[in-house]
Amino acid sequence: MTTVDVPISHLRENPYEIAKSQLRKVADTFAIDPNLINVLQECKKALVVSVPVSMDDGTTQVFQGYRVTHNVARGPSKGGIRYHADVTLDEVKALAMWMTWKCALSGIPFGGAKGGVVCNPKTMSEGELQRMTRRFTSEIINEIGPEKDIPAPDVGTDGRVMAWIFDTYSMNKGHSVLGVVTGKPLTIGGSLGREEATARGALYCVREAVRKRQLSLQGTTVAVQGFGNVGSYLAKFLAEDGATVIAVSDSTSGLYNPNGIDVQAAIAHKRETGSLAGFRGADPISNEDLLVLECDVLAPCALEQVITAENADKVKAKIIVEGANGPVTPAADEILEEKGVLVLPDILANAGGVIVSYFEWVQGLQEYFWKEAEVNAKLNDIITRAFNETWSTMESRDISMRLAAYGLAVQRVSEATVTRGIYP
Numbered sequence: 117m118t119t120v121d122v123p124i125s126h127l128r129e130n131p132y133e134i135a136k137s138q139l140r141k142v143a144d145t146f147a148i149d150p151n152l153i154n155v156l157q158e159c160k161k162a163l164v165v166s167v168p169v170s171m172d173d174g175t176t177q178v179f180q181g182y183r184v185t186h187n188v189a190r191g192p193s194k195g196g197i198r199y200h201a202d203v204t205l206d207e208v209k210a211l212a213m214w215m216t217w218k219c220a221l222s223g224i225p226f227g228g229a230k231g232g233v234v235c236n237p238k239t240m241s242e243g244e245l246q247r248m249t250r251r252f253t254s255e256i257i258n259e260i261g262p263e264k265d266i267p268a269p270d271v272g273t274d275g276r277v278m279a280w281i282f283d284t285y286s287m288n289k290g291h292s293v294l295g296v297v298t299g300k301p302l303t304i305g306g307s308l309g310r311e312e313a314t315a316r317g318a319l320y321c322v323r324e325a326v327r328k329r330q331l332s333l334q335g336t337t338v339a340v341q342g343f344g345n346v347g348s349y350l351a352k353f354l355a356e357d358g359a360t361v362i363a364v365s366d367s368t369s370g371l372y373n374p375n376g377i378d379v380q381a382a383i384a385h386k387r388e389t390g391s392l393a394g395f396r397g398a399d400p401i402s403n404e405d406l407l408v409l410e411c412d413v414l415a416p417c418a419l420e421q422v423i424t425a426e427n428a429d430k431v432k433a434k435i436i437v438e439g440a441n442g443p444v445t446p447a448a449d450e451i452l453e454e455k456g457v458l459v460l461p462d463i464l465a466n467a468g469g470v471i472v473s474y475f476e477w478v479q480g481l482q483e484y485f486w487k488e489a490e491v492n493a494k495l496n497d498i499i500t501r502a503f504n505e506t507w508s509t510m511e512s513r514d515i516s517m518r519l520a521a522y523g524l525a526v527q528r529v530s531e532a533t534v535t536r537g538i539y540p
């Protein structure tokens with residue numbers, strides 16, 4: 117047996133320490149009882165499992181897996197599962213905490229959770245991925261369930277992985293359990309609009325932000341980092357709204373064209389070749405240069421900690437929309453605030469995914485499925501309301517949009533905790 121080596125991480129700071137320091141800042145600004153903060157800064161449960169997998173070459177590799185529940189005061193815990201080589205327990209804890217705040221800010225009845233497996237899904241065959249997913253699901257099977265903890269896709273996972281989780285769980289229960297996981301393919305009880313939901317939610321947030329700033333998306337220049345589920349759909353939607361997408365990138369390459377990139381063609385190229393590399397009609401650009409491009413809207417839609425104290429003062433965008441979780445570090449946040457950059461924070465800007473996951477869960481429990489227009493309209497209602505609540509808190513308290521969003525969310529979870537009381 118071999119244990120998988122962990123390469124050098126993209127995480128320069130400990131994300132859980134960042135999440136806890138954000139919480140302390142919220143506590144100071146919103147005068148939240150320190151006893152509550154003691155509770156909220158910890159995760160309710162953290163499961164670490166080893167996942168042995170028979171590889172195609174006959175070897176057995178053992179992957180490390182995590183499932184963390186941060187909080188269930190407002191409902192069952194909800195959050196994605198990440199397959200990435202840099203996954204750590206503290207990263208999963210931070211992501212779980214952010215899910216708690218994200219669900220609270222949107223007012224959907226969930227707590228927060230996250231999962232991850234340390235692996236590189238891009239180098240694994242479909243068979244290896246399926247065996248790893250099914251074994252991981254078996255290892256966490258007592259912790260997940262429709263009333264308990266409901267996984268979904270995140271970085272490195274998709275509908276296919278959710279289908280294997282759904283099937284493994286259902287086989288063990290002896291019947292199909294639609295509500296155990298969201299982000300499922302449509303053929304097995306997924307929701308219309310779920311695949312595009314994170315990007316669509318971010319689009320609705322950008323529309324609101326542009327309206328508040330009395331600008332128009334027509335002719336607005338946009339740079340998008342990350343061309344997975346969130347970045348590719350967001351680039352497409354913004355281009356359809358009249359914006360000029362001048363740069364896009366994935367983990368292997370970046371494209372730049374000041375006159376605008378044909379996003380549909382870039383999506384088709386990525387679908388055919390697996391990456392953006394070799395796409396014609398644009399010049400190459402590095403991920404670092406993309407982040408500091410002259411543009412109106414910057415959308416980091418890949419991983420955490422890409423905008424840091426080192427590059428924040430070089431950012432030229434007027435609006436940053438956080439399609440990813442945690443792309444801006446607290447030190448960078450301060451610099452951006454100083455510069456007057458409007459940051460649409462992750463727990464608001466990328467909440468569309470979990471909002472439509474909530475719709476999928478409801479549809480699955482009722483076995484009654486909605487039209488896509490209904491899904492999108494309800495998403496718009498929820499995220500626009502959350503945007504406006506955040507905006508008025510920002511204005512009335514003269515704080516950043518991130519602090520306003522986190523403040524509203526933490527207050528809601530605090531209220532639920534106080535109302536329920538600490539058991540026993």
Ligand code: GLU
Nearest residue numbers: 195196268270469470473
């Ligand atoms: N992984 C997504 C997120 O970070 C979606 C979570 C979900 O749908 O439960 O919000």
